[in-house]
Amino acid sequence: MPKRYIPAAILTLALLATGVAGYLVPDENQKVPVRILFDNSGGKVVFAHLTHHRKYQIACARCHHESGQDQTPLPCGSCHPASFDQDYVRDHVAAFPDQKSCVKCHHAEFGELAFDHQAHKAYAGDDCRACHHGPDIEPEPGHCKDCHTLTGDGNMPNLRDASHRRCAECHKDMFDKGVKGCSPCHRMKDMKGYQGPFTPCRQCHQAPNHQLILNRTNAFHDQCMQCHKKEGKGPRTDKDCGECHMR
Numbered sequence: 001m002p003k004r005y006i007p008a009a010i011l012t013l014a015l016l017a018t019g020v021a022g023y024l025v026p027d028e029n030q031k032v033p034v035r036i037l038f039d040n041s042g043g044k045v046v047f048a049h050l051t052h053h054r055k056y057q058i059a060c061a062r063c064h065h066e067s068g069q070d071q072t073p074l075p076c077g078s079c080h081p082a083s084f085d086q087d088y089v090r091d092h093v094a095a096f097p098d099q100k101s102c103v104k105c106h107h108a109e110f111g112e113l114a115f116d117h118q119a120h121k122a123y124a125g126d127d128c129r130a131c132h133h134g135p136d137i138e139p140e141p142g143h144c145k146d147c148h149t150l151t152g153d154g155n156m157p158n159l160r161d162a163s164h165r166r167c168a169e170c171h172k173d174m175f176d177k178g179v180k181g182c183s184p185c186h187r188m189k190d191m192k193g194y195q196g197p198f199t200p201c202r203q204c205h206q207a208p209n210h211q212l213i214l215n216r217t218n219a220f221h222d223q224c225m226q227c228h229k230k231e232g233k234g235p236r237t238d239k240d241c242g243e244c245h246m247r
């Protein structure tokens, strides 16, 4: 190494050491459990929590992926419940100390619609019925949301499906992209510091909630196993159940 690089290298190493120490030594105020016992139907699991952090040198945030360095981590189950049923919807708000965690899941809200009505009259060759109904339903063309509600009503589709069906006549390509294709028409709100109200996931996602967020058992199994596989260490195959579970 050329001489003039040595001071820089020492400085870098010093900074690196401080950085590593900074994240290996937990904040004084944080209680870090040494061991955690999971009592479950697959057989008890004793998890060497502190060993994973200290000895295997795993940063808190790699497992507690919801938290910053400065906050006490939440139990995984407050976000990964046994199932996303009505009890969860009713009780989950109380499981969080403040509003900061909400946007982890309630991550998107639509703002204004980007739609140039004037231009579209021309695109449709002044055929209002490319989008609007005839006079049997709409005496005068008007706002779709005057009749189509968010939930729908009998054989009247909800606002999303009614509008999308018309727009898709010409913009099938946007809808083919799934959730990646919403933004040309829907401007997204800035979610930093957003405090609600929250739109139910199912209004934007056609997939059920448990396919969007892992349930409790899968959250544990996936996190433990994915890391063990990646590191090539620790119990990680279908034959290793007994290395975690006591039967």
Ligand code: HEC
Residues within 6 Å of the ligand: 024, 025, 026, 030, 031, 032, 033, 036, 049, 052, 053, 058, 059, 060, 061, 062, 063, 064, 072, 073, 074, 075, 076, 077
């Ligand atoms: C290898 C993964 C892993 C690492 C690294 C890790 N934790 Fe944990 N921690 C867990 C799991 C899993 C639980 C159990 C959570 C549960 O019961 O829902 C837990 C539980 C906790 C709890 C108890 C939470 C509660 O109320 O149930 C605290 C506090 C905690 N960890 C703090 C830390 C801190 C601080 C660090 C870094 C110094 C850290 N953890 C590093 C995986 C980890």
Ligand code: HEC
Residues within 6 Å of the ligand: 063, 064, 065, 066, 074, 075, 076, 077, 078, 079, 080, 101, 104, 105, 212, 213, 214, 218, 219, 220, 222, 223, 226
């Ligand atoms: C504040 C809510 C919250 C908490 C607490 C939380 N998660 Fe998650 N987790 C999520 C959300 C939301 C996703 C899906 C979006 C994403 O990937 O960020 C997710 C994704 C995951 C995934 C799949 C993606 C990945 O990172 O591999 C695993 C596994 C997981 N969580 C395990 C855990 C475990 C284990 C804990 C506790 C140590 C935990 N989570 C705590 C909200 C949370």
Ligand code: HEC
Residues within 6 Å of the ligand: 078, 079, 080, 084, 089, 092, 093, 096, 098, 099, 101, 102, 103, 104, 105, 106, 196, 198, 199, 200, 201, 202, 203, 209, 213
């Ligand atoms: C782990 C992900 C997650 C976190 C974190 C979360 N929620 Fe939810 N929330 C959901 C799911 C899933 C539903 C059910 C939505 C559905 O059925 O489409 C829901 C539903 C709701 C509803 C009812 C919406 C409706 O009209 O049906 C409200 C209100 C709500 N959450 C508020 C909050 C608040 C406030 C916070 C933060 C304190 C929060 N949520 C944190 C996942 C989460």
Ligand code: HEC
Residues within 6 Å of the ligand: 113, 117, 120, 121, 124, 126, 127, 128, 129, 130, 131, 132, 141, 142, 143, 144, 145, 166
């Ligand atoms: C490409 C689809 C499309 C075409 C074609 C179209 N409209 Fe519309 N129109 C809409 C949508 C969507 C709304 C609701 C917009 C909203 O609520 O912000 C709307 C709203 C309206 C409204 C009420 C809002 C306003 O701007 O006052 C009137 C009136 C209207 N259209 C008249 C017409 C007439 C007349 C034609 C034919 C010359 C026409 N539209 C052609 C989609 C269309």
Ligand code: HEC
Residues within 6 Å of the ligand: 131, 132, 133, 137, 138, 139, 142, 143, 144, 145, 146, 147, 148, 155, 156, 157, 161, 162, 163, 165, 166
């Ligand atoms: C005055 C009330 C009213 C307004 C305004 C209205 N609709 Fe409807 N819409 C209805 C009713 C009622 C039905 C059910 C009619 C049926 O069963 O044939 C319906 C059905 C539909 C359907 C399903 C049947 C079909 O025609 O394909 C679509 C799509 C639709 N509306 C789109 C729209 C769009 C897009 C707008 C705005 C540009 C709009 N509607 C404005 C009342 C309205």
Ligand code: HEC
Residues within 6 Å of the ligand: 114, 115, 116, 120, 123, 124, 130, 131, 163, 166, 167, 168, 169, 170, 171, 184, 185
């Ligand atoms: C009759 C065909 C037709 C219908 C129906 C139609 N559009 Fe369009 N739209 C066009 C054309 C043509 C353009 C301009 C060329 C382009 O960008 O594809 C356009 C452009 C757009 C753009 C700008 C494209 C971009 O990439 O930024 C938006 C946003 C848009 N339309 C929204 C809508 C919405 C919302 C509806 C349903 C209410 C709708 N369109 C229905 C034909 C249509």
Ligand code: HEC
Residues within 6 Å of the ligand: 110, 113, 115, 144, 145, 159, 160, 163, 164, 167, 168, 171, 174, 175, 178, 179, 180, 181, 182, 183, 184, 185, 186, 199, 203, 204, 205
């Ligand atoms: C081609 C334009 C277009 C695209 C692409 C599009 N939308 Fe829409 N969407 C509309 C229009 C127009 C409305 C009716 C809004 C109104 O009248 O206020 C609407 C309404 C909705 C609504 C009900 C109103 C609300 O704000 O809650 C939801 C939910 C929605 N869209 C979700 C989506 C999602 C999710 C995607 C991406 C998968 C998407 N949209 C893609 C044009 C589009």
Ligand code: HEC
Residues within 6 Å of the ligand: 105, 106, 107, 108, 109, 110, 179, 180, 182, 199, 200, 201, 202, 203, 204, 205, 209, 212, 213
């Ligand atoms: C207002 C519409 C809207 C609501 C409400 C919404 N999402 Fe999403 N979601 C989106 C959009 C748009 C994307 C795509 C973002 C991107 O990739 O640019 C997305 C992406 C995701 C992804 C990434 C995986 C995927 O499907 O591409 C997950 C996971 C997810 N959302 C979960 C949730 C959960 C859980 C809720 C409810 C607690 C929720 N979303 C509520 C619009 C929404």
Ligand code: HEC
Residues within 6 Å of the ligand: 045, 046, 047, 048, 051, 052, 056, 058, 062, 063, 220, 223, 224, 225, 227, 228, 231, 233, 234, 235, 243, 244
């Ligand atoms: C981010 C990486 C990571 C995560 C997440 C993780 N582990 Fe590990 N685990 C390791 C590594 C690395 C070893 C191997 C250490 C060695 O053999 O030197 C290990 C070893 C183990 C061992 C055998 C040795 C011992 O210390 O007991 C068990 C049992 C274990 N892990 C359980 C778990 C459980 C249970 C979870 C989930 C709650 C989990 N691990 C999550 C990295 C991880």
Ligand code: HEC
Residues within 6 Å of the ligand: 038, 039, 040, 041, 042, 043, 045, 216, 217, 220, 221, 224, 225, 235, 236, 237, 238, 239, 240, 241, 242, 243, 244, 245
């Ligand atoms: C790396 C450690 C690890 C391995 C390997 C492992 N598990 Fe688990 N398992 C856990 C943890 C941690 C939990 C979560 C306990 C909780 O929910 O409190 C769990 C939960 C379970 C549950 C409880 C489901 C419930 O709802 O109560 C079952 C059943 C289970 N595991 C079966 C298995 C089987 C079968 C295998 C082997 C194919 C296996 N596990 C391998 C760590 C492991």
